[in-house]
Amino acid sequence: MQLAKIQMQSTMAQIGFTTRKPELDIQQPQTELNIRQEAAVLEIKQDPGVLSIDSSRAREVMGLRTPLQFSDENFQFAKQQLMSAIGQISEEGDSMRAIEHKGNAIATLAIDKIGIVPTPLSAPSSPDEGVDISFQARPVEITVQRRGMKMEPVRKAPVFSYKAGDVNLYMQKYQQLRIEVVGLHVNQSL
Incomplete structure (x- = not known):
């Protein structure tokens, strides 16, 4: 005797998905240093x-x-x-x-009184003789005033940009259940 059999076939459902990765962009703008060298002050003073x-x-020699x-x-x-x-x-x-x-x-006295002797003047030996020249230099005072460097940095914060990722789910294959009765000449699908 032949008995009827129930035969079942099932296929699993399959889920598919697509992803879009998140995007993180970080940019660091450069810091501005703004360095400025102040000119030094140099003072030179001499009296x-x-x-x-x-x-x-010389005047004495020349008379x-x-x-x-x-x-x-x-x-x-x-x-x-x-x-005399x-x-x-x-x-x-x-x-x-x-x-x-x-x-x-x-x-005799009258003869002696006739002439008067003039006072002699000395003739100069050289016009530049006897000129004393002296020069006294004053000290030089040098002062340097350093004014240094000025730095005014401008810090810039990092710039963030973020795009969130995404996941799309879809059914790639739906589940199925197939039941068949086999034997007894019954061949019908439910």
Whole structure:
């Protein structure tokens, strides 16, 4: 005896999916440093030097005198002339007093008084001789003022951009269940 059989066939459902990856973009803008070098200040100071030209010896050699030297020399000359005159007057008095010596004392004195001797002037040996020149330089003062560097950085934050990912699900294959009765000449599908 033949029994009927039930035969079942099933296929599993299959799910398909497509994905789109997320996108993360990070950009870091460069920081601006803004470096500025301040110029240094340099000061150079020097007082003017002292130039001394002393020509008093040269003037003396040439016979040119200052009023003080001139009056001093005149005083010395007058003193010498006075002493000489006193001595001469004394001698003249002595010669006139000596009557015992025969001779004409007054005539002799008159001959001596005819000429006057001028004071001699010294001739210069060289016009530049005796000029003393001296120069005294003043010290140089140098000051340097460093002003340094100024930096003003501008920091920039990173820039983020994000696109979320996506998953699309779909049925690639639906499930199926197939039942068949086999045997007894029954061949019908349900």
